Amino acid sequence: MLKHRWNHNTNYHRLVLESLPSGARTALDVGTGDGLLAGELREKVPEVVAIDSDSDVLDRARASGADVRWVHGDVMTHSLELAHYDLVAAIATVHHLPELSEALTRFADLAKPGGVVVVIGCARSSGIGDHLIDAVGVLQHQVLSRTRGFWQHTATTVTRFPHTYEQVRHTAADSLPGVRWRRLPLFRYALTWTKSG
Structure with a gap:
């Protein structure tokens, strides 16, 4: 089944799902790509909006049949409802956006x-610590791609x-005061931030 396909991005879906606030009713998947996370x-969540600027990949996501509101648009400019979502998630997306601090804001x-x-x-x-974690990622990739199979997504790389x-x-710390930062194997990082109020 599509949702069980494995790669470096789907490996971390669990981190997103584990971050859902208790009783969450709304979620936004930014840069949904093939729509696996949205599905x-x-x-777990009654209302899910999934947005992507690539109409072709969004059409493939829609074909999954998931009961999700699929939106073709740019998250930075599309008229999404402010202060509405219990969860805003983005996997392998922010490097496609023009300015990191503006995206996080x-x-x-x-x-x-x-x-x-x-x-x-x-x-x-950029440093020895990064390269050591990358070495762990290389080994992890070898093991997991052999045991789970490696699925290549259709979104822009x-x-x-x-x-x-x-x-x-540093940018995340400035843009989202109190953000939790983690460097992950498989060539990824995680930012987790809870909005006060």
Whole structure:
């Protein structure tokens, strides 16, 4: 089944799902791509909106049949309801957006008070610590791709990321005071932030 396909992004869906606030009623999947996360969120949340600027990939997501509101548009400019979502999630998306700090601020504006913003992102390694974690990621990739199979998503791929992990960490701290930062294996980081109120 589509939702069980594995790659470096789907590996971290569980981090998003585990971050859902208790009693969550609304969720926004930013840069939904093939729509796998949106489908998983819909199993737990009554109202899920999934937005993507790529109409072709969004059409493939719609074909999943998930009871999700699929939106073709740019999250930065589309008329989404402010302070509405219990969860705003973005996986491998923010490096496609023009300005990281503006993207994080936009996500915060879309979250309701008590809502959670979760970003699983990609960045460039710049220090020995990053390279050591990358080495773990290489080994993890080898094991998991052999045991689970590696599925290549259909969304646009970026080969050169605009920020280093360290730059992301500092920008996130400035944009989302109190954000929790984690460097993950499989060449990812996680940002988790709860909106006060």
